Amino acid sequence: xxxxVAFKDLTLGYDRHPAVHHLETRIDEGSLTAIVGPNGAGKSxxxxxVTGALAPLEGRVSFxxxxxxxxxxxxxxxxxxxxxxxxxxxxxxxxLWRRTGxxxxxxxxxxxxxxxxxxxxxxDGFENRPIGSLSGGQMQRTLFARLLLQDARLVxxxxxxxxxxxxxxxDLIGVVRNWHGExxxxxxxxxxxxxxxxxxxxxxxxxxxxVTHGPTAQVLTAENRFRARQMCEACAGPPHICGRSxx
Amino acid sequence: xxxDLVIQPFADFGFMRRALLGCVAxxxxxxxxxxxxxxxxxxxxxxxxxxxILPGAAVGYLxxxxxxxxxxxxxxxxxxxxxxxxxxxxxxxxxxxxxSLAAFYLISLALGVLIVSTRGSNVDLMHVLFGxxxxxxxxxxxxxxxxxxLSVLTLALFFRPLALECADPGFLRSVSRLSAVTxxxxxxxxxxxxxxxxxxxxxxxxxxxxxxxxxxxxFWAVGIGGLIATAIAVAMFAxxxxxLLSYHYSLPSGPAIILVAGIAYGLSxxxxxxxxxxxxxxxxxxxxx
Numbered sequence: 001x002x003x004x005v006a007f008k009d010l011t012l013g014y015d016r017h018p019a020v021h022h023l024e025t026r027i028d029e030g031s032l033t034a035i036v037g038p039n040g041a042g043k044s045x046x047x048x049x050v051t052g053a054l055a056p057l058e059g060r061v062s063f064x065x066x067x068x069x070x071x072x073x074x075x076x077x078x079x080x081x082x083x084x085x086x087x088x089x090x091x092x093x094x095x096l097w098r099r100t101g102x103x104x105x106x107x108x109x110x111x112x113x114x115x116x117x118x119x120x121x122x123x124d125g126f127e128n129r130p131i132g133s134l135s136g137g138q139m140q141r142t143l144f145a146r147l148l149l150q151d152a153r154l155v156x157x158x159x160x161x162x163x164x165x166x167x168x169x170x171d172l173i174g175v176v177r178n179w180h181g182e183x184x185x186x187x188x189x190x191x192x193x194x195x196x197x198x199x200x201x202x203x204x205x206x207x208x209x210x211v212t213h214g215p216t217a218q219v220l221t222a223e224n225r226f227r228a229r230q231m232c233e234a235c236a237g238p239p240h241i242c243g244r245s246x247x
Numbered sequence: 248x249x250x251d252l253v254i255q256p257f258a259d260f261g262f263m264r265r266a267l268l269g270c271v272a273x274x275x276x277x278x279x280x281x282x283x284x285x286x287x288x289x290x291x292x293x294x295x296x297x298x299x300i301l302p303g304a305a306v307g308y309l310x311x312x313x314x315x316x317x318x319x320x321x322x323x324x325x326x327x328x329x330x331x332x333x334x335x336x337x338x339x340x341x342x343x344x345x346x347s348l349a350a351f352y353l354i355s356l357a358l359g360v361l362i363v364s365t366r367g368s369n370v371d372l373m374h375v376l377f378g379x380x381x382x383x384x385x386x387x388x389x390x391x392x393x394x395x396x397l398s399v400l401t402l403a404l405f406f407r408p409l410a411l412e413c414a415d416p417g418f419l420r421s422v423s424r425l426s427a428v429t430x431x432x433x434x435x436x437x438x439x440x441x442x443x444x445x446x447x448x449x450x451x452x453x454x455x456x457x458x459x460x461x462x463x464x465x466f467w468a469v470g471i472g473g474l475i476a477t478a479i480a481v482a483m484f485a486x487x488x489x490x491l492l493s494y495h496y497s498l499p500s501g502p503a504i505i506l507v508a509g510i511a512y513g514l515s516x517x518x519x520x521x522x523x524x525x526x527x528x529x530x531x532x533x534x535x536x
Contacts, residue, residue: 053420069422071421079415080414080418084286084410086414091414094418097422098422101423102407102423102425130469146418150422
């Protein structure tokens with residue numbers, strides 16, 4: 001099977017302190033993968049490394065046949081200024097950037113696809129609401145509609161269902177499963193193990209270093225969780241320079 | 248009566264017509280930039296940049312006296328150097344934009360005051376600080392109108408990336424490399440409009456015509472288009488009324504124009520339907536859903 005993303009001896013971090021340490025694994029093309037692990041395990045950092053927002057301290061991220069433009073990313077806390085006067089329609093339409101670019105026109109067919117995306121996440125009738133008036137769940141639906149339009153081959157989701165109610169989570173999982181059905185690769189940082197078990201076939205467990213990566217049922221075991229916790233606790237304490245040689 | 252008060256001064260005096268044209272150009276060019284400054288929470292950046300262009304204008308003055316070209320180029324260079332240096336420091340180090348901009352504009356301002364006070368007389372300093380809207384010559388008018396046109400065209404072209412850079416910069420960076428280009432294009436527009444504005448209103452008052460109408464518009468309109476249209480209307484009204492007040496009561500025109508804009512802001516603050524004080528005190532009944 002071809003891979004979508006390969007991590008080669010990847011170390012990512014901030015100010016010399018590694019958050020992801022010597023990670024070596026591959027994400028298969030078309031896979032639906034959950035990234036789990038305790039707080040501080042480097043899950044969000046890993047996604048930032050994939051988007052290129054964070055340069056590796058060591059090692060590298062390589063993509064099979066993907067280009068940067070094929071990646072869509074939903075950050076954990078988006079930098080959206082919700083006081084800015086944009087409507088739901090405006091924000092979702094930004095997902096068409098790849099087609100329209102900075103200067104291209106929004107055609108009638110584009111407007112239709114924006115409306116369709118808004119309907120697909122269950123926000124019919126909200127097209128003209130200002131984004132400042134949306135609830136947390138409605139905002140997350142709006143961002144999913146934008147992701148829909150981005151039409152990306154690799155979708156990165158950072159805790160997409162945190163602070164979102166059960167109904168919204170169920171709807172948005174439906175969107176994710178559709179993407180999976182269309183052959184897109186999805187990497188999602190998640191905390192709710194029930195969601196992972198019922199919807200994500202593959203899981204990568206991180207605790208700064210990789211704990212394990214494989215079929216979800218084999219990854220989510222008490223033993224692995226215990227190991228992950230121990231590995232995370234072991235990273236506390238005074239820093240010393242990593243002695244592992246570069247591969 | 249109305250004729251005497253409003254039309255006569257412009258019909259009789261060429262300098263009043265020139266002043267009005269200059270102010271209309273500034274209103275059209277500078278206020279949309281001010282709306283974006285306000286939406287990006289950079290209202291005070293306008294003020295900082297206005298101080299930053301002072302040494303450039305002062306150097307231009309030292310080299311060739313009260314020359315439009317030299318002072319314009321000097322102001323542009325000083326403004327762009329401060330914008331680029333502070334942008335560079337913000338993007339390359341851990342210092343935030345407000346701190347890096349403050350550092351560079353303060354250095355620039357100190358330099359400007361030093362240059363002006365060692366060589367110029369107080370009259371010249373007053374000219375740079377408060378402008379000469381009643382003495383705009385052809386060259387100055389052409390400059391003001393060119394800057395307004397360029398500014399409107401550039402904003403139209405960069406509208407989408409600029410709106411996105413304000414609303415969701417992370418997303419813009421993820422889909423496009425235009426983030427830095429957009430930011431610097433915008434800062435260039437700020438500098439250009441301030442340099443144009445200082446010929447008419449002076450370095451300090453030029454910021455006023457940029458920011459006050461935008462702040463007033465916030466109480467009347469919600470969308471970006473409405474904000475810009477309202478802000479331009481407020482700026483034009485302030486220009487006309489300010490010029491007339493300065494004519495009839497022999498007031499300095501720059502401050503008169505800005506004070507009228509200030510009064511418009513104060514009235515908007517109280518009466519504006521979008522979150523104004525009166526609207527808050529007497530809220531309308533909420534919707535069903």
